[in-house]
Amino acid sequence: MGQTIIEKIIAHNSKADSVKPGDIVTVNVDRVMLDDIMIPFIVDKFHEMGFTKVWDPDKVVLIYDHLVPASQQDDTRHYRVGDAFVKECALTHVHRSDGICHQLMTEAGYVKPGDVVFGTDSHTTTYGCVGAFSTGIGYTEMAAILGTGNLWVKVPETIRVEIEGTLPESVMSKDVILRLIGDLGADGATYRALEFTGTAIDEMSVASRMTIANMAIEAGAKCALFSPDEKTAKYCQTSLDGFQKSLRGDEDAHYLQVITYQAEDFVPVMACPSQVDKIRKVSELEGTVIDQVFIGSCTNGRLEDLQAAAKVLEGKTVAPFVKLIVTPASRKVYEEALACGALQTLLKAGAIITHPGCGLCCGRTGGILCDGERVVATNNRNFLGRMGTSKVEIYLASPAVAAACAAAGKITARI
Amino acid sequence: MEQFTGRVWTLGDDIDTDIIIPTEYLALKTIEEMKQYGFSPLRPELAAQIRPGDILVAGKNFGCGSSREQAPEVIKALGIRCVIAKSFARIFFRNAINNGLLLIEQPDLYDDMKEGDTIAVTVNQDVDYQGKRYPIASLPENLVEIINAGGLVKAMRRRNGIG
Amino acid sequence: MGMTIAEKIIARAAGVDSVRAGDIHTVNLDRMMSNDGTTHLTVDMYYNKLKNPQIADVKKMVFIVDHNVPSDSAKTAGSQKKMRDFAREHGIDFWEGKGVCHQIMMEHYVCPGELIFGADSHTCTYGALGAFGTGVGCTDLLYGMVTGTSWVLVPETVRFHLAGRLPEGVYPRDLMLTIIGEIGANGVNYQVMEFDGEGAKTLSVNDRMVLCNLAVEAGAKTAIFEADEIALEYLRARGRKPKAVFHSDPDAIYAREYTFDLSKIVPVAAKPDFVDAVVPASEVCGVHIDEAFLGSCNNGRIDELRVGAAILKGRKVAEHVRFLVVPASREVYLQAMEEGLIQIFMESGAIVMNPNCSVCWGSCQGVIGENEVLISTGTRNFKGRAGHPSSKVYLGSAATVAASAVKGEICTADML
């Protein structure tokens, strides 16, 4: 009986010959990610549980990103609690202002293909872009992992998504995942693993795959997986071993569902307020007046995203009375965008370029809006009240579409 | 079999974690400080109206969105006895169990339910609403163990030989 | 009877031949600037308090969003929207996220000889170009917007004669803090600080801005330099012409005169919680810091970024320190990118923010927490100015701030 990628990873991790959906398995954790919002709660629970040391400090990564720079005085308490925990448990992997956690976990080499990784943030699914099983958990479970190094998981069933062909030039991987979420529904993949294959996926950069894996949670998925290939190996600065090379869905594996798309059929789309699965073609929304555009986040704040936006805005300016906020996903992304001139292009066009971090996406600072305002954003959620009051309308889009909207001052498909 | 009754508040489909507790308040020091903002984007007055023992009944995909464990903690701190929904998002489900907040999946109750009415719950068996019985499933064994221990923290304390 | 530059500007604006200190005159305002700190209140008053709402001349008005940008809350966003909508509706020049208001005013508007009201205390910055800029509240601003005029009490002028040249490693900020330390936080209350002497000629427009900007911290109504060739060159490079170039008459009356020998100035710091608590920087070395801030309308221009970058090059910010680098405007930011300064800051581990007021005004981005300590190139170190009431702010030069960020405690650049 063949296996899906997630089954192979869990079996390999638990040293079983095979596992099947529904099995409850205790996995050994390869890496955990702790973020600044949750750290005080994690530390409290850790102590309350009676633990005195972390099972393996080298496997722990602590990242400050939601609260950087601090927008409220009490935000700094989270740094202090985090710093004290670093000292107490002799942690060495700490990032205090280097960018968004999910970007750093793969970019800084903490996650390799086939790893089992948990993080205190729902978008931990992102690391599936390199073929790792990663998913978000709460702070209580994180505290338990820190003490024990393991966690129980239920082996999920897998939905396979096949995309063959070549995507149109105006389409980015964001459009692909938005369409898929629209087709599946916001809970269409709850408890399931998504597995992506096909020639269009093979052609995608690791960054584009990250966008898709990142948003898998918005369809409720436990994780999203891409088979590691040469691009993955290069990105992870590693060579793939036999196990990592084997991480492809077997021909005879059992899939709950197989969804097939022809790449040429994709068009630029948006998720309309206030559900991620409320997908419309951008062309159908043409002309809707906007107040702000946000390009950034762990979904779409990478170099290729900033370059796509810069290409659209080259020689243009942001429409009067419209704000374009650009928040690179990491320090490295910022530096690369600076080196290639994308940042300068965006700045000349009138963008507000902030320091790398979660920025507006987490709704604490970075361009909060008020009643009656409308924003086009490249991040992952458009929930009610996510970026201000519940009367703010959030449209999710690709960076290219977002940039075009910024120049036009309204929603437009004319990139 | 454990039984209880409670007054019902109804919420819709896809009640996300930003609705349950917005990011803005996640850095407050305690759940007690946070709970007044529970459900504020959708129903700002709700948190003040909820009384201990009340029950939430919702549609599909309750708790979708982020991994913030503050969401089930806030619901628990407001005194909600249990949440009954057509379905739950995955991370929220785990977080709730780990905090000893009872979640019940029931596909039909929400569609029939009127806010303010009272229901009687028999755990692992059914919900009684105006004489009509809505069957509910039993929880998997490993989750029952966590709940029986009084949540994950207590389970870990026992493991570590304290409490 | 002779007049000072400030008196001549007021006389011109009042349409009279001469004015004397103590006179009250009605003046025509050349320009008015209002930022997001108070404009929402101005707009509310405009709609709700005026019998006949009108704007005398929209071309005189400039609205700038710089204090809380990008917005940190729905209420902030609401206040800014009010301002944005008003500017759009009335055709007022509107800047958002492009830089700190005074930097934008200097880059795009201020001309020698003008009388400018700004709803921000550091409007005195414009004296660097020989203009009379002064801070007012939103009611004064509204009155000016409606009538095009205002009333002024002609201030006395205090003359600051600058001799010599600043030594290497000593900056205009050290000079101005030294002056404030000497004359006190209300040393020139209601008065004008006029800078002259051959020392003044050694200072660029940027340097002069540093001096004029802090004049309000000594209580001054404004500070002013004569618009000399250096100022006119700055203006020409930006395609602007002076309104009028004034010189103080030899027989002008000064309330007091001071002389400062620039060559004697040393690096200084202002200790918490007053700008005039100035000591040699060496006296506060060793103080543990949590955050360092390089930016603001006082010290966020290309000159200061160059000084900071030269110190950071090849070095790392101390692990426990958050080092905020905030260019004063988009123009400064772009230039710093082109000169490679931003790359140096990013490589060193600094937090490079979009041009805004940042922690200098203690709200929005980069605020400090309970008992934390900040060393800053900002304008003020009042109690709780940068965040929590128990936090402390030290003011120092860009060099001292950058060096301290590396060391993790206050130190001067020569100590690295």
Added chain:
Amino acid sequence: MGKIFKFHNDLDTDQIIASQYLLLPTIDEMKVHTFESLDPEFPARVKPGDYVVGGENFGCGSSREQAPAVLKALGVQAVVAKSFARIFYRNAINIGLPVIVCKELPEAVQDGEEMELSLTEGIAKSGGREFPCTKLPEYMQQILNQGGLIASLNRRSDF
């Protein structure tokens, strides 16, 4: 008669109303944060007709008109100080909040004592003593008498 709330020299506008509250929609929402860093109970304790007494250089710092505005909104009758910072002084008069220069009174009174003020006579009284106050220049007195700058503008026929 009103109660005295006494503050130190060089009292700056950040202490009167801190930056993080300035962009709140209205003065009424801001006023509950008046003097928060120094005396968080002040907004609850101060009663209409009470006085704020300061030392030298009262209201130094920023041009935020919110500073005198929150005092006025809380019902503060007048601010009496040895000297005022320029912008605060002007702002206070513009919104119709009397600001009185009195060299002796701030030294002679204690926090919590009672005082009364006659604006027309230019005399402050407290503890049985009388303290002469500096009179406002006539131009400013007129603005104050008319209820502030906007009120004076609304009385003009040409606007």
